[in-house]
């Protein structure tokens with residue numbers, strides 16, 4: 001288990017779009033040297049005031065910061081930089097504890113030189129070892145993690161990577177082994193739950209799969225229900241997590257996610 005680090009301060013070096021619906025923010029600063037060499041693929045917490053500022057000195061006594069969770073998509077200890085990739089889900093409107101939008105709004109408006117505090121990093125569970133094939137599923141919020149996970153697949157891996165994207169142009173460059181098929185669905189082009197429907201259509205090869213899935217809460221539940229009914233399903237070789245929930249901020253999602261996990265665990 002990774003030891004949780006104190007919140008550290010970073011400076012925005014650059015912010016730019018890497019695809020129509022994904023914005024990258026590159027951070028730098030002295031505190032980079034406190035992060036482990038394997039930080040890419042781990043998650044951090046971004047800290048905001050309830051009013052949406054990154055200046056935590058404006059928090060009043062006893063007031064807690066608002067936390068938002070993101071994956072380190074790239075880490076370069078030599079250059080002293082780390083990158084975070086933000087899905088552009090909300091570009092306008094006021095930031096408030098009820099409406100949320102802290103992280104996306106910040107990523108869309110931040111400028112080089114701005115400071116932000118981060119907690120972590122902490123480890124995101126990987127693909128289970130010793131499987132016969134892999135099933136990797138995610139929406140845009142899981143792309144930073146999935147991109148890194150696929151670079152570590154063995155050359156003889158078999159299986160599927162199933163992605164829900166906002167547009168075709170949001171597909172990142174993935175180096176997949178020949179035996180791993182890439183399947184994409186474009187959100188909004190299909191009625192209903194396109195990602196869960198696509199996963200339900202898959203033909204399961206023989207043998208034991210290692211499953212990794214991260215996406216929207218209701219989609220995650222639909223996928224979890226389907227895969228847990230399969231004969232080859234082995235819970236120990238499966239990571240399935242919701243990364244966000246329609247109509248609910250991360251603060252509300254956190255509570256719903258915990259309750260769901262408790263009832264799933266029985």
Ligand SMILES: Cc1cc2nc3c(=O)[nH]c(=O)nc-3n(C[C@H](O)[C@H](O)[C@H](O)COP(=O)(O)OP(=O)(O)OC[C@H]3O[C@@H](n4cnc5c(N)ncnc54)[C@H](O)[C@@H]3O)c2cc1C
Nearest residue numbers: 070071087089100101102103104141245246247248249250
């Ligand atoms: C371990 C982990 C790693 C994650 N890594 C990433 C990452 O690398 N990149 C990334 O973009 N996200 C990532 N997420 C998801 C991210 O934490 C949430 O999307 C978060 O809610 C965004 O915060 P916000 O302040 O922008 O919006 P919030 O204040 O949390 O929510 C405001 C409103 O926006 C909606 N909303 C939130 N996210 C989305 C979305 N993606 N699409 C559409 N509507 C949305 C909510 O339903 C709500 O109505 C990760 C989550 C986890 C748990």
